[in-house]
Amino acid sequence: MHSILFTRPTAVWLFLLFLTALSVALAHDGLPELAQHIVTISVIVIAFLKVRLVGLEFMELRTAPLPLRAVFETWVTLVCLGILLLYLFPALF
Amino acid sequence: MLSTRSQTIIIWWGLAFILIYGLTLGFLLKMVPLPSAHLSAAAVAAFYSANRFQVRLGAVICSYSSAFMVPLSVVIYVQMARLEKGVPIWSILQLAGGCMMSIFLVLPPLFWGVAAFNPSRPPEVTLIMHELANLTLTTTDQYYIFQMVAIAVVSLTQTTDPHSAFPRWMGYFTIWAAIMFEAGAIAFMLKSGPFAWNGLFVFWSPFTIFGAWFFALAFTLLRALKHQARLQAA
Amino acid sequence: MQTNTARAAPHIPGEEGLWVLVLGDMMVFSLFFLTFTYYRGQEAALFAQSQKAMNQYCGIINTVLLLTSSWFVANALNAARAGMGARAQRLFSLAGLCGLGFVLVKIFEYSGKFHAGITITTNDFFMFYFMFTGIHLVHVLIGLAVLSYAHRRAGRAVLQPADLSALECCAIFWHLVDFLWIVLFAIFYLMK
Numbered sequence: 001m002h003s004i005l006f007t008r009p010t011a012v013w014l015f016l017l018f019l020t021a022l023s024v025a026l027a028h029d030g031l032p033e034l035a036q037h038i039v040t041i042s043v044i045v046i047a048f049l050k051v052r053l054v055g056l057e058f059m060e061l062r063t064a065p066l067p068l069r070a071v072f073e074t075w076v077t078l079v080c081l082g083i084l085l086l087y088l089f090p091a092l093f
Numbered sequence: 094m095l096s097t098r099s100q101t102i103i104i105w106w107g108l109a110f111i112l113i114y115g116l117t118l119g120f121l122l123k124m125v126p127l128p129s130a131h132l133s134a135a136a137v138a139a140f141y142s143a144n145r146f147q148v149r150l151g152a153v154i155c156s157y158s159s160a161f162m163v164p165l166s167v168v169i170y171v172q173m174a175r176l177e178k179g180v181p182i183w184s185i186l187q188l189a190g191g192c193m194m195s196i197f198l199v200l201p202p203l204f205w206g207v208a209a210f211n212p213s214r215p216p217e218v219t220l221i222m223h224e225l226a227n228l229t230l231t232t233t234d235q236y237y238i239f240q241m242v243a244i245a246v247v248s249l250t251q252t253t254d255p256h257s258a259f260p261r262w263m264g265y266f267t268i269w270a271a272i273m274f275e276a277g278a279i280a281f282m283l284k285s286g287p288f289a290w291n292g293l294f295v296f297w298s299p300f301t302i303f304g305a306w307f308f309a310l311a312f313t314l315l316r317a318l319k320h321q322a323r324l325q326a327a
Numbered sequence: 328m329q330t331n332t333a334r335a336a337p338h339i340p341g342e343e344g345l346w347v348l349v350l351g352d353m354m355v356f357s358l359f360f361l362t363f364t365y366y367r368g369q370e371a372a373l374f375a376q377s378q379k380a381m382n383q384y385c386g387i388i389n390t391v392l393l394l395t396s397s398w399f400v401a402n403a404l405n406a407a408r409a410g411m412g413a414r415a416q417r418l419f420s421l422a423g424l425c426g427l428g429f430v431l432v433k434i435f436e437y438s439g440k441f442h443a444g445i446t447i448t449t450n451d452f453f454m455f456y457f458m459f460t461g462i463h464l465v466h467v468l469i470g471l472a473v474l475s476y477a478h479r480r481a482g483r484a485v486l487q488p489a490d491l492s493a494l495e496c497c498a499i500f501w502h503l504v505d506f507l508w509i510v511l512f513a514i515f516y517l518m519k
Contacts, residue, residue: 007405010398031519054397058400058505060340061340063337064340079360087367262343276458279447283454286366286454288454
């Protein structure tokens with residue numbers, strides 16, 4: 001049992017649960033506009049941090065050839081930025 | 094030796110026809126993308142009377158070219174059957190699925206042609222033909238599934254032949270394409286937005302993915318046939 | 328010693344071809360996420376109002392279920408690599424149970440919406456909600472089939488490199504299903 005509990009995946013899993021709890025705790029509405037924006041930006045950024053963790057640790061992209069890892073990291077960055085852009089400046093589009 | 098040559102010719106036949114079909118759809122029938130599902134009967138009837146000649150000419154051209162899935166499915170059958178042992182059940186399923194699915198690419202231009210055929214009828218009658226055509230084009234996913242699952246199974250399980258036309262990535266590509274086609278049938282439910290018949294996820298993404306999948310398959314088939322012809326010649 | 332050097336060298340997780348499916352899926356889902364956020368920006372009040380009908384507990388439970396199943400799968404893969412096929416099988420079963428739990432919660436959630444008179448045609452928010460989570464649910468169902476295949480494959484007496492590679496592919500697909508849900512959860516349940 002020890003070999004399952006005290007492993008790198010376990011640490012990652014616990015951290016993912018912590019991030020989930022954090023984002024749920026943050027996600028309130030009815031705040032002043034600036035605070036509301038900060039909350040949602042945090043929620044989105046945390047979500048993509050979790051995605052990146054799942055990719056790098058569980059999917060083992062951490063040790064994958066660089067191009068593959070680069071494609072994944074680029075996707076995470078671009079999609080996260082795209083969502084934030086559309087969220088913050090809906091009038092632009 | 095003759096067989097690989099015939100198969101190559103048949104694939105190019107299919108490729109030429111899908112190209113003609115796509116161009117006709119866009120430039121003569123003006124259905125890329127499909128017009129909004131909110132158009133009134135009068136507006137739809139006006140579209141057909143304004144474009145009467147082009148739509149009917151498009152229907153004529155598509156009458157020759159829209160069955161392009163049949164030649165491709167037959168070559169896929171031959172190429173799959175040489176990998177399978179015993180009764181080539183997946184190849185047969187693929188052939189049946191591919192040929193049946195071809196029907197739903199044939200029908201929309203036929204229906205558009207009928208819609209444009211008679212401008213003197215009440216607009217509501219033209220509207221229903223137009224809607225039948227558009228929904229036939231976008232919602233008919235039932236046969237793709239069988240063809241694609243069969244291709245995926247053979248790609249992922251029959252991996253010993255170095256000259257297979259179905260590399261493993263083609264199996265994964267096919268699974269992805271099959272999953273992404275599913276959204277099409279939702280066009281029955283929604284008239285606007287990305288899931289309407291002219292929307293991003295019912296029109297643009299399935300037809301782009303379908304095109305990419307068709308050309309990728311044609312490419313792996315042609316490549317495998319080239320190898321096989323060389324082997325036979327040696 | 329040998330395993331150490333093997334791990335240090337770059338290794339494509341699963342197999343090359345699988346990434347056609349994974350990256351393709353990521354591409355389409357990124358379109359989903361961006362389309363949702365775009366429409367949300369155009370109809371901010373409607374989306375904020377509709378979001379109040381969401382059952383946040385269902386979303387949280389499902390997120391935890393998928394994260395936990397991913398943890399089981401990661402451990403299962405390590406167990407299989409260490410030659411402990413039986414343990415890998417148990418862990419794949421546990422992951423499958425979590426996945427099944429996800430499906431049940433989703434059914435409960437959907438039926439709650441239907442009872443409240445909310446369907447795919449209610450408004451744009453729920454159109455996206457039902458479509459995107461529905462397509463994701465199809466991925467979960469395929470993932471469950473993949474996990475049961477992994478369970479069977481891990482049961483072979485001696486696990487060859489080909490078996491391990493197949494198990495890696497199964498694991499990668501399941502992790503993909505997991506992380507796509509992480510974003511869906513954030514945009515449908517938490518984004519205010």
